[in-house]
Amino acid sequence: MRMTVIGTGYVGLVHAACMADMGHEVLGIDRDADRITALSQGRVPFFEPGLHELLNRNLKSGQLRFTHSLAEAARFARTHFVCVGTPQQPGSHAADLRFVDGVMDELAVHLRDQRGWCLVVGKSTVPVGTATRLADRLCEVAPHAEVAWNPEFLREGFAVHDTLMPERLVAGVVSPRADATLREIYAPMVHAGTPFISTDLPTAELVKLAANSFLATKISFINAMAELCDAMGADVVTLAEAVGRDPRIGRPFLQPGLGFGGSCLPKDVRALVARAEELGLGASVAFLREVDEINMRQRLRTITLAEQLAGGSFSGRNVAVLGAAFKPGSDDVRDSPALAVADGIRCQGARVRVHDPEAADRGRAVFPGLQFTLDVPKACEDADVVLHLTAWPEYGGIDPTELAMVVRRPVILDARHTLDAARWRSSGWTFRAFGRPSPGDPADTGPSESPRR
Known part of the structure; x- marks a missing residue:
């Protein structure tokens, strides 16, 4: 045809x-x-x-x-x-x-x-x-x-x-x-x-908005549980696995971390709320406003924890960011949580280098104040803290022992929950992730410097 x-x-x-x-x-x-x-x-x-x-x-x-x-x-x-x-x-x-x-x-x-x-x-x-x-x-x-x-x-x-x-x-x-x-x-x-x-036409229009709003709700729900896990000493990854085994709930999209971004979920959630309010039905979808707020709060929580891991202040610190695209498999940086965090940290006085295997050029065009590189060791050189913000598979293959020789302090925040925590800790890294206990990390007196130093 x-x-x-x-x-x-x-x-x-x-x-x-x-x-x-x-x-x-x-x-x-x-x-x-x-x-x-x-x-x-x-x-x-x-x-x-x-x-x-x-x-x-x-x-x-x-x-x-x-x-x-x-x-x-x-x-x-x-x-x-x-x-x-x-x-x-x-x-x-x-x-x-x-x-x-x-x-x-x-x-x-x-x-x-x-x-x-x-x-x-x-x-x-x-x-x-x-x-x-x-x-x-x-x-x-x-x-x-x-x-x-x-x-x-x-x-x-x-x-x-x-x-x-x-x-x-x-x-x-x-x-x-x-x-x-x-x-x-x-x-x-x-x-x-x-x-x-x-x-009919209205149902077809609503299907996409409803589907994306439901997926966004699952993501914000598990991130809210991660916040509770941090306060209660529980493990959100195990929690998500156990809850997701219920076939009425399902495991997909119960992935704790930095939250959703991109060109669809954020705008679709907001558009559905806006249309409902135009129809006088805002109360029916009021929970979606909280879904959006939880998602945006994850970015602020990431910046706050990164600041703590950097020694309490970003001023004069070097911060490495692994990931610029809003998700792996894409070079799309529209409403990228990774870049929102990176630029927020830059605005607080840190020197920020960003690595992404596909989105460096697009990220540079949107955030010219950030430094971009296609080389992971270069991004992490003399870093006081490394932030894992986009779950590219290649980041799982990084040798933490080798990377420890490049950074100033071996400290990493896994905001996507896809790195092997035990492997990084056994290589001498302070490893943090939302909603997860932190056994085996160095003493709370502060992060140690890398072996190179």
Whole structure:
């Protein structure tokens, strides 16, 4: 089937490349001429495992190409996926719908002159009621056009897998024809057993927001338990394992640590609260405000504990930060907890060096006051404390004995709970993690200097 994908950001580019790989003929559209040129040459503007190979394979086959023209898009196909961003509004928790509105209005003008039925499918995350509003506006200009909503559930670092082998497909539709069109597009997944959930527009819009809010709640819950564990001498990792064994609860996302960030969970939680309050239902989702506050408090707790481990003050101290991306497997630094902590420490007088295997360039562009390096020993040179803030697998392979020869004081805060505490302690490190007892660390008189010193 022929289709267009409007917006070649994270969601749009992954969707376009995957749909082409499934055999559809896909035209990607973006206003950014430089991005279109780069994509047409096979250059991916962000890091996502497997996407570069997918893009180039389908460019070569001719299944995928790119343009900046919505007029060409309207002529090219009868099915159009809208994948533009809906960031948080400046000065508000509500979603900024300017880009979605703008694309719909411009596309409507071009569809007006096209004959025959066509389907505009939203994949952007939007407040409930947006799809119906946009459908009304679209039909005023192009009465033969119909709107459906098909939310995405991608995990950065696994987006190609999640698109080609999704756990579920959700389609908010108005007509049987729209339902049949989306089932045809996703036929390989449906035939492979992926559930296809056909519903109304409001439910489809709400699914993504509800799912992300629930995941955020699990993360903040276990971090709240970590705070209690610190006060009570309990172990939050064992607690999470035991609680997660209950099949009604489940282990995924019961991961204590620095909390969630990125371009989805924080803004989606806030957008859901904002929309509920607009409807006079703020009390029903008041707990989500606390979920957000617990998450943000984790960043402050990390800074406070790091200051204690650095000797009680950041002034004149060297702090090494392992991780800049908001999560491993991505170079995305939007609302990165790691960089928020790093810059907060810098503002308190420390010299901060940051390592990240993929996100150093993006981090440098957003936080020019921080020093970035692609070399772990260089980041940790003469450090008074090392902070593990993004759970890249390669950090688990660091030799703590060798790293102790580089730092000024062998002190580490594992804010992601993925390092082997016993291994680091046996190498002479003071090792701290939220919600975990600290047996075997050096005496409380303060962190010792490294063997090199």
